[in-house]
Amino acid sequence: xxxxxxxxxxxxxxxxxxxxxxxxxxxxxxxxxxxxxxxxxxxxxxxxxxxxxxxxxxxxxxxxxxxxxxxxxxxxxxxxxxxxxxxxxxxxxxxxxxxxxxxxxxxxxxxxxxxxxxxxxxxxxxxxxxxxxxxxxxxxxxxxxxxxxxxxxxxxxxxxxxxxxxxxxxxxxxxxxxxxxxxxxxxxxxxxxxxxxxxxxxxxxxxxxxxxxxxxxxxxxxxxxxxxxxxxxxxxxxxxxxxxxxxxx
Amino acid sequence: xxxxxxxxxxxxxxxxxxxxxxxxxxxxxxxxxxxxxxxxxxxxxxxxxxxxxxxxxxxxxxxxxxxxxxxxxxxxxxxxxxxxxxxxxxxxxxxxxxxxxxxxxxxxxxxxxxxxxxxxxxxxxxxxxxxxxxxxxxxxxxxxxxxxxxxxxxxxxxxxxxxxxxxxxxxxxxxxxxxxxxxxxxxxxxxxxxxxxxxxxxxxxxxxxxxxxxxxxxxxxxxxxxxxxxxxxxxxxxxxxxxxxxxxxxxxxxxxxxxxxxxxxxxxxxxxxxxxxxxxxxxxxxxxxxxxxxxxxxxxxxxxxxxxxxxxxxxxxxxxxxxxxxxxxxxxxxxxxxxxxxxxxxxxx
Numbered sequence: 001x002x003x004x005x006x007x008x009x010x011x012x013x014x015x016x017x018x019x020x021x022x023x024x025x026x027x028x029x030x031x032x033x034x035x036x037x038x039x040x041x042x043x044x045x046x047x048x049x050x051x052x053x054x055x056x057x058x059x060x061x062x063x064x065x066x067x068x069x070x071x072x073x074x075x076x077x078x079x080x081x082x083x084x085x086x087x088x089x090x091x092x093x094x095x096x097x098x099x100x101x102x103x104x105x106x107x108x109x110x111x112x113x114x115x116x117x118x119x120x121x122x123x124x125x126x127x128x129x130x131x132x133x134x135x136x137x138x139x140x141x142x143x144x145x146x147x148x149x150x151x152x153x154x155x156x157x158x159x160x161x162x163x164x165x166x167x168x169x170x171x172x173x174x175x176x177x178x179x180x181x182x183x184x185x186x187x188x189x190x191x192x193x194x195x196x197x198x199x200x201x202x203x204x205x206x207x208x209x210x211x212x213x214x215x216x217x218x219x220x221x222x223x224x225x226x227x228x229x230x231x232x233x234x235x236x237x238x239x240x241x242x243x244x245x246x247x248x249x
Numbered sequence: 250x251x252x253x254x255x256x257x258x259x260x261x262x263x264x265x266x267x268x269x270x271x272x273x274x275x276x277x278x279x280x281x282x283x284x285x286x287x288x289x290x291x292x293x294x295x296x297x298x299x300x301x302x303x304x305x306x307x308x309x310x311x312x313x314x315x316x317x318x319x320x321x322x323x324x325x326x327x328x329x330x331x332x333x334x335x336x337x338x339x340x341x342x343x344x345x346x347x348x349x350x351x352x353x354x355x356x357x358x359x360x361x362x363x364x365x366x367x368x369x370x371x372x373x374x375x376x377x378x379x380x381x382x383x384x385x386x387x388x389x390x391x392x393x394x395x396x397x398x399x400x401x402x403x404x405x406x407x408x409x410x411x412x413x414x415x416x417x418x419x420x421x422x423x424x425x426x427x428x429x430x431x432x433x434x435x436x437x438x439x440x441x442x443x444x445x446x447x448x449x450x451x452x453x454x455x456x457x458x459x460x461x462x463x464x465x466x467x468x469x470x471x472x473x474x475x476x477x478x479x480x481x482x483x484x485x486x487x488x489x490x491x492x493x494x495x496x497x498x499x500x501x502x503x504x505x506x507x508x509x510x511x512x513x514x515x516x517x518x519x520x521x522x523x524x525x526x527x528x529x530x531x532x533x534x535x536x537x538x539x540x541x542x543x544x545x546x547x548x549x550x551x552x553x554x555x556x557x558x559x560x561x562x563x564x565x566x567x568x569x570x571x572x573x574x575x576x577x578x579x580x581x582x583x584x585x586x587x588x589x590x591x592x593x594x595x596x597x598x
Contacts, residue, residue, distance in 0.1 A: 039506035045448050045477075062472050064456075065480065065502065089502050092477060098503060121468075 009035055044094035051091050053239045054134060056127025063088045069115035069125040075108055082108060084115055084125040087132060099132065103141050107133040149176050155229075159222035162215030165208050251353030251593065252276050254586045255342055257330060257529075260288020261572045262564025263358030264312040265579025266586075270356075271319040273587045278342075278350045279316060280325045282525075286313045289360055289565075290572065296390035298572055299428070299435050300465060304391075312576075333533055337559025338593045353593060354559045354586040357543060358579060359529055361520040361565035364414025364422070372410060373486030373514060379494055380486055380514045383409075383432055390439045395447065397513050399492070403444050404512030408496050409433045409451045410483050415519035416454070424540055426519030427569040431462040433517045434470040441474040450477045450511075452496070481507060486514050520569040535560055542568045553582040561585060 006014060013036040019028040052060050063085075070076050070085040082105055090098045099106075109129035116126045136142040153172050157164045174181050194202065254270045256263050259281035267277045283292055287309035290298065295305040316322050325344055332343035333355075342350045366374035366382055373380040378399040389395050397404050411433060415426040430453075437449040456478065458467040470476040483498040493510045500507050522541035523529065530537050536544040536556035543562040546554035553561040561582040564575030 039508045040500065040503065041508055043450075043477075043509060061475055062468075064471070064478065086502065093479065095503065121472075 010038075012036075013038065040095060040098075044096050047094040047096050048092045051128070051131050051135060053236070054127075054131030056124060057131035058127075059121075059123045060088060060091055060128050060131075062121045063092060063123045064121055065089055066120060068118045068120060069123070072114040072118045074110055074112045074114060079105065079108070081105055084109075084129060088123065088125060088128055091128065091132070100136075100141060103136050106136065107142065107145070109133070146173075146177050149173065159226045160214075161212055162218035162221060163213075165205075165212070167205060167209050168212075251338055251351065251590060253278060253350065253352040254583070254590070255280065255330075255340070255350055255352040255355045256358060257281075257355065258288065258358035258360055258564075258566070259283075259286040259313070259316070259324075260358060260360050260564065260575070261290065261309070261312065262360070262566070262570075262575035262579040263288065263356070264309075264316050265576040266356045266358055266563060266583045267316045267322055267579075268312070268319070269580045269583025270587055271316070271322050273583070275321070275587055275590060277316075277319070277322040278325065278352065279322055280328050280330060280344060282327065282329050284327050286316070286324070286326070289363075293363065293384045294388040294391055295384075296387045296439065297435075299431050300462065300573070330532055337557075337589065340559065353590045354561065355533065356553075356579075356582045356586055357529065357533065357535070357555065357560065357562040357566050358564055358575075358582075359523050359525070359543070359562075359566045361522065361569070362524040364426075364518040364521050366413060366516045366518055368420055369413060369417075369516075371485045372413065372483065372516060373488075373494065374516055377486065377488055377494060377514075379404075379512065380516065382413075382516045382518045383429065383436060384518065386436050386440070386515050390436065390443065393443065395440050395444045395513075402512070404447055406511045407437075407440055407447055407449045407513045407515060408483075408494075408509075408511040409437060409449065409515045409517055410496075411451065411453045411456075411517045412482075413516035413518050414521065422519060422521070422540075424519075424569060425457060427457070427459075428571055429517040429519060430457045431459075431466045433515075434458060434462075434466040434476065436515070437470045437476040438466075438474045441476070448477065449474075450479050450509075452479050452481050452483050452498070454480075454482055520565055523566065533557065533560055535562070538568075540568070542566065552585045553578055554585075559589060 014033060015036060016033045018032070020032050021027070048061060051057050065085060067085045070083050073082065073084060075082040081102065087099060087102065087106065106129060109126065111126055113126045116124045119125060137145060137148065150173050153169055153176065154164060157169060170186070171181060253276040256267045256270070256277055256279045259279055263279065264286070267279045270277045285291060290305040291309050297303065298305050298308055301308065317324065325346060329345045330342045331345050334341045338353050340352050340355060342352060344350065363382070363384055366372065370376070374382070379397045381398065395403060411429060414420065414422055415424060415429065416422070433451055437451060440447055440449055456467055471478065480501040481498045483496050485497045487495050487497065489495050489510060493512060494514050495508050496511055496514060497506070497508050499505070522537070526537055526541055526543065534557050538544040543566045544556050545567060546556055553563050555562050563578040563582045564570050
């Protein structure tokens with residue numbers, strides 16, 4: 001059926017199929033366009049509990065929607081789509097789909113913490129913004145951030161050798177984030193280092209880049225560390241997957 | 250000279266007034282239309298009272314015992330006042346049991362009537378068994394089990410709808426019933442205590458947990474018991490094919506229609522004027538204010554005064570009132586009634 005006023009309907013609610021069979025009747029062609037209903041049909045209460053398990057977001061359920069956070073927000077002043085009060089409400093009711101609509105701006109929180117300072121119920125909205133951004137990344141709704149890639153490269157080297165080699169961290173970070181390996185500022189930095197640093201030190205750095213030396217008697221320390229971090233992460237994920245009440249039993 | 254005060258109604262306000270007059274050494278005749286003293290908290294089977302947390306039967310029980318044990322209080326149960334003659338200082342009341350009472354002043358502690366949810370049919374009460382009132386949930390709490398009336402299952406989700414029979418011009422109830430927000434947040438906590446796996450949602454326009462009820466009830470239910478507060482006035486309650494209830498409305502903050510499945514829907518019913526107020530006004534010759542509660546005289550020097558000299562009104566007879574304040578007003582009216590009689594003594598001396 002032709003919809004004459006498509007502009008009045010959110011585009012994500014209009015579904016057009018090439019071939020469509022409804023209740024055994026082939027309605028392909030003229031009747032191929034469906035409008036999804038506008039109403040919200042359920043709450044995912046586990047979602048609010050899950051966000052509440054992220055460090056910094058423990059008080060999210062306290063919110064009473066006064067709007068002090070949004071009012072004081074540095075980012076809201078620039079972009080009125082950035083509304084912490086609204087996302088906190090959606091979190092508490094478990095209206096996940098609505099949050100996903102804003103996934104590309106939630107991370108723009110600048111952590112000025114004005115919201116956390118002004119909040120009359122001590123919700124700590126800044127922590128909630130961070131938790132939402134982390135959740136979006138963890139669930140794959142937003143791409144892995146550069147800072148996560150950097151962290152992983154950094155800790156990866158620590159596990160491996162007990163130390164980091166600055167040059168190797170930088171080069172691998174550039175590679176993984178698909179940036180040019182030799183940005184102009186990096187070339188300039190290298191030039192100046194060559195000019196001002198003692199030759200022995202530069203040779204030292206070059207050798208380390210090639211031979212990846214390990215900290216003395218590092219032994220199995222890296223393995224143990226890696227195992228410990230993995231366990232901690234798993235425990236945190238487990239906590240997030242379960243209702244909070246159940247975890248504390 | 251007259252040494253008797255007639256108190257009509259033996260709920261929190263009336264029991265307090267009777268005890269106050271009796272303590273001053275004058276006589277009290279206490280009349281109640283019910284067979285049992287204690288008023289609505291007892292007759293409607295309330296569980297724990299706000300804000301003390303004490304069981305209604307214990308708290309009211311103490312108030313009743315205090316009056317029953319007073320030698321100068323005469324109690325008439327299952328009795329109404331049918332006729333009143335005379336004037337301040339010299340009233341003669343005729344009771345439905347045939348006796349008559351000579352009294353100097355009268356305290357009306359005639360209370361309120363719960364809003365009957367049947368008058369709001371779109372919210373499903375009377376159509377679906379699992380739509381209940383706060384009074385019914387009080388009774389469930391008192392019995393120690395939260396269950397859907399339809400099949401006895403423990404509800405996964407309970408929706409409490411605020412302002413049922415309050416703040417609603419459509420049904421001629423333009424007042425805030427004052428206590429329902431606090432009662433509802435308290436019930437949300439009690440539901441969660443009895444059934445930790447149940448999620449409780451409160452659908453509100455505003456939350457009016459005034460004074461010290463703010464953190465003790467509203468904040469506590471939200472922060473410690475994880476009650477969810479949804480800003481939406483529900484339009485309709487219907488049933489889904491699977492037997493669960495559906496609450497329909499508009500979420501004011503998300504600006505979207507909602508159709509949410511619930512296992513039980515609770516109406517936070519408001520306080521109507523006592524359904525007998527027309528009769529009470531006629532018998533006692535007192536005026537009613539525009540909502541149908543008993544009208545007050547001048548507020549500042551005539552404590553609890555009605556439009557007729559020598560007759561006072563207290564508690565929910567005057568408008569929606571808390572139990573605590575009803576008790577205080579009972580004491581205040583007792584003071585004033587006794588003062589009236591003493592003034593008469595001075596005049597005759």
